[in-house]
Amino acid sequence: MNGTKLILTRGQATGLNRPLALTPGQDLKGYVASLLGRAVLFLITCTSVLAVLLIFFFVCREALPFLSKISLSEFLINTEWYPEADNARFGALALIAGSVYVTIAALVFSVPVGILSAVFLSDIVSFRIRAFVKPVIELLAAIPSVAYGFFAVLVLAPWMQNKFGFSTGTNALNASLILAVMALPTIVSVAEDSISALGPELREASYSLGATRFETIFRVVIPAAHSGIIAAIILGMMRAVGETMVVWMASGNAAQIPRPWWDISQSVRTITATIAGEMGETPKETPHYWALFALGVLLLILTFSLNVVSEFFLSRAKRALGKQ
């Protein structure tokens, strides 16, 4: 380098001062191609939005005739679900209760385990082990639900009967245990992301004030990441509410509310399982058919509101991080 130095400005070196796009007069072909590209990409993006809207539209449309036939209060309060009987009764309360039972019980199992694993992965374990464990946990999400279902029926159900003396092994407890395992990857993954996104400053500040690791984790880290953790729980909950195959196989599908109410060793039936189990052979344009769509609307409203709430908490978590 003994000659004159060629000095380039930053813009020249990276070619940034080249015009990004030529005017239509300069490059008509490029202009048209870019417009077309935009239009195609816009349409592709629209399909998923359109799909959501169409699903809403069609499910509601098929459910509407039902509301004109059977009163909404009977649908929501009556517990007798006999859609095929001569005097058909469409009381969905037992089904709604079934969905609530398995979802809440699944959360009771999966939330503590999920959050503690997330904390362990983000704050305690060495990076090498974490790099191995997290993908393995996420692998749980890749197992098809019918495989979980077979495990529930063939392994878990007999085991519960022999171990705890339950008269039936396919019950609310069985379904919620399996759902808990299925919700774990979502909960762990989202919670771990939000906890490790907090950055070291917060933890260092806490340590410098003399807090122990236990205090730092439970008094500083978890409260600071609470928005992300709540979002993780709600996403896990949506997984549990919407799951069909596993509950259809593991819950026993008895359309009853357990008596006494806390006894989750009894069979229950969820909304999703009812739709999946009965839709196939139900003749169109019958009250039964409409009733199944009414159940679908109920489910849509439920998951939609859960989704909105989780979006709210996720955006709050992002904003909180942005401020730091």
Place this chain on the structure above:
Amino acid sequence: MKQVILFVAVVILTASGAGLAEPLQLEGSTTVGPIADAFAEYFKSIYPELDITVKKTGSGDGAAALVDGRCDIANMSRFMKEKEFKQAVDKGIFPVAHVVAMDGVCVVVHPSNPVKELTTTQVREIYMGKITNWSQVGGADMPIVVISRDTSSGTYETFHNLVMAKKDMAPAVEYVNSNPQAHARVKTTTGAIGYVGLGFVDRNVRALKIDDVEPTKRTIAGGTYPVARPLYMFTNGYPKLGSLTHKFCTFYLTEKGQELVETKGFVPLTNY
């Protein structure tokens, strides 16, 4: 052996020659549907150009379709009602029944259960929730876990008509969505009672005698076992001999046809 059957079937089907091009429409029962499907699949495997459609809409729809001339064969899991017959005859259609198979449903329990037989009434009361403990029917003091097929299955329909007399099952009844799953639940649950097609009974579950009759191929085909019903294909008059319709609704008489009936969990009509 398979090849011989195939060869015979080919010869039989080839003989029908001329009538093969026209499409064959089947409509009706969801129970008979699988048999018709299996037959259609076999026919098509030999003659790919055949156009056979099987619609599974329900026995009532099948009857209506035959009356309207919308189908060649109406699959039905029950006999035609008087009203349907009258409508048909008024339109110049003369329904002829072909019984293609028997549908027998076995009530099964865990092999360790000392109960060996029940009456139809007892089974009905168990499913209605009036009998809830095995001790009430001469068994051990053990709650009964009642397992049913899902309400959209043909097996449920048979059971609901013949045993339940169309009465509602208790809310505590559990539902499973296939014969193998019903079998698996009864096999692993000591207090369970369930029902499956005869083809699914093995030594892991015990089929009960109902009203003192053991469910076997002979008692089901012979009509002495109470939870059994014939499955029909109805045609307009007896089909023209050698036509595709004729071949189709007499296919159950062939060895292959009987084998297909049996793989679908039904009892072929034989007397050997």
